[in-house]
Amino acid sequence: MQKLLQLRLDVEEYMNVSMFENILAKKSNIDKNSLSYCVIKESLDCRKSPLYNVSVIVSNDNDLPNHKIAPLLDIKSNKSVIIVGAGPAGLFAAIKLLQHGIKPIIIERGSCIEKRKVDVANINRNNEINTESNICFGEGGAGTFSDGKLYTRSNKKGNIEEVLEIFVHFGAEEKILRQTHSHIGTDKLSFIIKNIRKEILLHGGEYLFDSKVVDFIVKDNTVKGVKIADKGEVYADKVILATGHSARDIYQLFYDRGWKIESQNFAMGVRVEHPQQLINQIQYHSKHPSSLLPAATYSLTCNANDRGIFSFCMCPGGIIVPSMDRPNTMVVNGMSNSLRNGEKANAAIVVSVKEEDAKQFHSYGTLSLMMFQQEIEKNMYIHKQIAPGQRITDFMENRLSSSLVKSSYIPGVESVDMNDMLPKFVCENLKIGFKNFDKKMRGFITKDSMLIGLESRTSSPVRITRDADTLQHLTLKNLYPCGEGAGYSGGITSSAMDGINIANKIIEQWGM
Ligand SMILES: Cc1cc2nc3c(=O)[nH]c(=O)nc-3n(C[C@H](O)[C@H](O)[C@H](O)COP(=O)(O)OP(=O)(O)OC[C@H]3O[C@@H](n4cnc5c(N)ncnc54)[C@H](O)[C@@H]3O)c2cc1C
Structure with a gap:
């Protein structure tokens, strides 16, 4: 039997586990020894003396909600999608594609997280800036060295719970699922991003690090692949462009070629x-x-x-x-x-x-x-x-x-x-x-x-405009502008949601 309790507790009543469990037992009339519970929402009200607003599901037979995500599958189709940029938008798009057995090829100008950490330390220690691997560029994207705040106002743009559950699957603490203003922290983010990579590779996804996309291969206004600086060309059925708001060279490329962009x-x-x-x-x-x-x-x-x-x-x-x-x-x-x-x-x-x-x-x-x-x-x-x-x-x-x-x-x-x-x-x-x-x-x-x-890097000063129905670029078919760099999100969670939305659209278009 499950019951939902809505409680307003002072700090000690909530933070002291024994006190909290006594309150739950009393309010639900369930004996403390057979009580199981799951806090589903928690927020701190500081308008006066701090009080926690807490929603808890209590049960006496352990039938609590669980948070399993759809499993990533081995590749089961001959279709592949290039994802330019391994930030939250790109990585969450890759995860969603693999949940449907579609191969993502992730192309990232920066380095893998292990090397990127050294590059970031070098900025602080030796004043050395690696222009391709730094706080903005590299595996995990701009928010890897961040507070990892997961709060977003864009809750109508996608499924926040799905994003949070994916983070938990890859190693974030379960408490992010219940907190109104949850965060992960730099120390945990790099470990989560490594876990994401391991699982993507395990199921047949591909990563190309230190690989800067400098152009697109376009035929009849349709994108067929990308050109990588000093490394040649890569082809795929579709391309997701998730390069973040610091990739000025990408905006310049669109501008020079006359491909549609807007200022923002x-x-x-x-x-x-x-x-x-x-x-x-x-x-x-x-x-x-x-x-x-x-x-x-x-x-x-x-x-x-x-x-x-x-x-x-x-x-x-x-x-x-x-x-x-x-x-x-x-x-x-x-x-x-x-x-x-x-x-x-x-x-x-x-x-x-x-x-x-x-x-x-x-x-x-x-x-x-x-x-x-x-x-x-x-x-x-x-x-x-x-x-x-x-x-x-x-x-x-x-x-x-x-x-x-x-x-x-x-x-x-x-x-x-x-x-x-x-x-x-x-x-x-x-x-x-x-x-x-x-x-x-x-x-x-x-x-x-x-x-x-x-x-100055609060949001993108340029929008790479996409069609509202197909989510493809307005002038280039098969190209899907995605995330903060395209001007469709701001922050880790909304960028991740946009990545999922784009992947879902591709899956729908392929009828998979
Ligand atoms: C220090 C810092 C702290 C932040 N803190 C928070 C926070 O606490 N909470 C929050 O919600 N947001 C935070 N943000 C913002 C958040 O990081 C971004 O909103 C989010 O990362 C955007 O996701 P994205 O995937 O769209 O782009 P990005 O994360 O910017 O990822 C784009 C990726 O594309 C790669 N790329 C760019 N150009 C190319 C190219 N030509 N070829 C190949 N790869 C390319 C980049 O190297 C990068 O890895 C922070 C940002 C910074 C810099």
Whole structure:
């Protein structure tokens, strides 16, 4: 017999297992010794003193839901699909194809995760940037060195549960299935991505690493395969293009060939770093919040001057990382480990950027916003991977910080006045945003908080347009633009969902 319980519990009642089980036994009238249970939803309500909202299925005969995914099959057809890009969009498309016995050939410009880890460490340790294997490029895609947040607002675009269950199948903790704001963490993601590779290879899928796609083989407006730099050509029945939003050479290729693309608004700003303890105190409304509580997060947004100003990719207990894919440019992003136990909290605070902001690049047409993004990344470069930094209080007053707060950013930070480096409209709107956020979270503007720039890779400045019914590119048949780089998703989960959607469409078109 199963029963659904909806509970509102204080932190100790939920986190202390024995206390929690006593409550379940009492509420369900099931003897504690024969009680089995499965928490299906968990969220933390911090509007006042923190309380957990928990939905639990309890049972006295162990008939609880299980979360098995459809198995990957050995290849059973002579059809194959090239997938360009081994990020969440590409990998989840590959998994779905193999669930139907269709061969994926995954072509990735970056390296396998083992080698990629060394390349990423080299950015921090030796200031060496491998332009093909870095925080943006390589097996697992852009979110591999991330907080691994799995929250998405795009729940109408696909099956979130399926994505989460696939992550659990490949090694993520089951708790991600129940948490409203679940995350995986960098330390666990690389292991999961390796498990995905092992199973794809086991069933006959193929991986080509260190293989940059530089062109498509096209006949009568139909894509037949791809050209790989220095490695020749690969042919398949269809091609999924899941190259992420940092593959500017792919956008350039489409532009040069006259294949349909559109420009797309994105957002730009800085990473803001606070002591995690301060964020905990603000969010949990207490000078000494319970140590049982997780590192607190926030999500802030406001509008001014017809623009959105918002926090993005908040990483509690995390670090700021160098995320450029080429030398002489500055881009940062954030990541956390699964425990989120670092001393700092960082988040992007960004301002929306529109086509009219990139007037000086209008001659580049649909690439004007991309050129603008690239230009600011160059302007923010100081030397090596040293990031420009400023205390938030000094930024608000337009003055250089005479000293900086210790940051989690390993290559080092140098004092600058962001007002001189960032576009004027970004600074003005950031200031409005910070004031607004300080009203919502008293203490947000503090001398103990630092701004570190530049946060520019929030979403794609270009969209590779596809047909709404067939999901194929508007001018190139058999090519399926997919994921964040194509402008159809933002974040790990929605990109994975888009990969699954594309694979499902191909399976449907083949009647398999
Ligand atoms: C540091 C960091 C932290 C992040 N944190 C989070 C987070 O916590 N939660 C979240 O939801 N999102 C996060 N994101 C965003 C998230 O990673 C992306 O939204 C997501 O990875 C997009 O998936 P994708 O598969 O569409 O593209 P990507 O993940 O960008 O993958 C594209 C892949 O294509 C490859 N590629 C590009 N061009 C070529 C080519 N010409 N030939 C062959 N291969 C090519 C790239 O090397 C890359 O591996 C973070 C991003 C970064 C950089």
